[in-house]
Amino acid sequence: MYKSRYQTYFINCNDLIMQLKKVKHENTLARRLKHFISYSILIIDEVGFLLICAEKS
Numbered sequence: 001m002y003k004s005r006y007q008t009y010f011i012n013c014n015d016l017i018m019q020l021k022k023v024k025h026e027n028t029l030a031r032r033l034k035h036f037i038s039y040s041i042l043i044i045d046e047v048g049f050l051l052i053c054a055e056k057s
């Protein structure tokens with residue numbers, strides 16, 4: 001029997017926000033977003049545990 005494998009990326013919500021802020025400042029946001037969408041499953045941990053200001057969201 002064939003078992004399908006999914007490429008999975010796990011990241012903490014705060015780490016994700018910090019990475020996106022950094023790459024936006026470096027003008028490499030599009031490249032980083034392509035990295036994230038290359039995975040079948042993106043797991044973002046601790047969503048809802050943080051207060052996120054409008055700029056971060």
